[in-house]
Amino acid sequence: MPSKKRLSRQDIIRAQQRSTFVGRVEQLEAFESNLSHLERAEDGTAYPAAFLFNVWGQGGVGKTTLLRRFEDIAKRYGAVVALTDEAIDSVPEVMAEFARQLRAQGKPCERFDERYRVYRQKRKELETDPEAPQGFSAFMGKTVAKVGLSLGRQVPGAGAAIDFVDEKAVVDSAGEWAAYVTRKLKNKDEVQLVNEPVEVLTPLFLEDLGEIFDYQVVLLFDTFERTDEVLEQWLLDVVADRYGELPINCIWAIAGREKLNPNRWSSYSPVPLRVEPFTKEEAVHFLQRKGLTNETVIE
Secondary structure, eight states: OOOOOOOOHHHHHHHHHHHTOOOOHHHHHHHHHHHHSOEEOTTSOEEOSOOEEEEEOSTTSSHHHHHHHHHHHHHHTTOEEEEEOTTOOSHHHHHHHHHHHHHHTTOOOHHHHHHHHHHHHHHHHHHTOTTSOTTHHHIIIIIHHHOOHHHHTTSTTTTTOOOOSSHHHHHHHHHHHHHHHHHHOOOHHHHHHHHOHHHHHHHHHHHHHHTOTTSOEEEEEOOHHHHHHHHHHHHHHHHTTSSSOOOTTEEEEEEESSOOOHHHHGGGOOEEEEOOOOOHHHHHHHHHHTTOOOHHHHO
């Protein structure tokens, strides 16, 4: 019989935060209703009617806390959940972080993980090679970390692998860097993997998600105002079927200071969930649950 997971201090902190969470009733009900009233596909597969929730509002109003409540609700309904924020700033690393969290819930992304390990290994070998061209390590680190899809497609041999710290410098050097990768890595698949990690890894990640067909899969994107430059085009490409099928049981919640651009996202019917500052009643309720009962102090 498997041993029960020990609680961590973080578990206790989250429980305390949940116990004092107030307000946001409409947002929580909308998200929960989507999980509790599933549609049925022709093949009998249960799936949520809405796949995209857009949480937005000014800084400090509780968007991150709301996403954590979404996580709690999703797990209560048996879903597997993964969250990322501005701490991870490249598309391959975002997928790797999602894969890590899904693996911890017993849902490994084996195809993705195998190729991502190779990608990390080959990157390390190239970055530490004394023959690497000047600036290559920065290109593979800061530049690839930002993964600018639009610029990457414009540079021959660079695929979707680059964005600009200094756009002109990157464009001028991209050919040299791509040639270096090709010269050092004799395996064509590895060359493509290093030069175009998003193109190679995303289909594998989606295939792995497709294997989690008995559970709803909830992917949460926090602080999108800091990562949209990196992630937005990739996410749009995913839903536009550029990398393969997005599983029917996959739900996204994207939280940021600004509402998703309707010119880019309206076709996908995002559920808008604006987060306003607390009303006076909600603020009083919050303070009372924190143990503050003196009316003068509360006011």
